[in-house]
Amino acid sequence: MHRPRARQYANQQDYNQQGQDYTQNELENMNEQRIEGLSDKVSLLREITLNIGDEVRDQNAYLKDMGSDFERTGTYLKGTMRRFYAMAQTQSGRYMIYLILFALLVFTFMLLYVRWRN
Secondary structure (H helix, E strand, C coil), rough: HCCCCCHHHHHHHHHHHHHHHHHHHHHHHHHHHHHHHHHHHHHHHHHHHHHHHHHHHHHHHHHHEEEEEHHHHHHHHHHHHHHHHHHHCCCCCCCHHHHHHHHHHHHHHHHHHHHHCC
């Protein structure tokens, strides 16, 4: 009588061991799949991060160029305004009146052209 119980106990242990091995293999497979998924996501994030870095470098270079262009334009405008002011001072305003009349004339022709066109 002791033998059947011992045999039944041994069979139960074998069954439990097989179940544990099967469960452990399933868990390992699931872990490997998850690791592969995470690896793909990390690669994608790395690629996105590199692309963002490239875009930031390009934008910084663009802004730097734009800043120097604005500085250069400001210098030109400052020089033009200085010359314009000097001209207005030396000619006692006569050229200023001509300039204003010219601007009004151009504006009037543009207004008439737009109205005539419609």
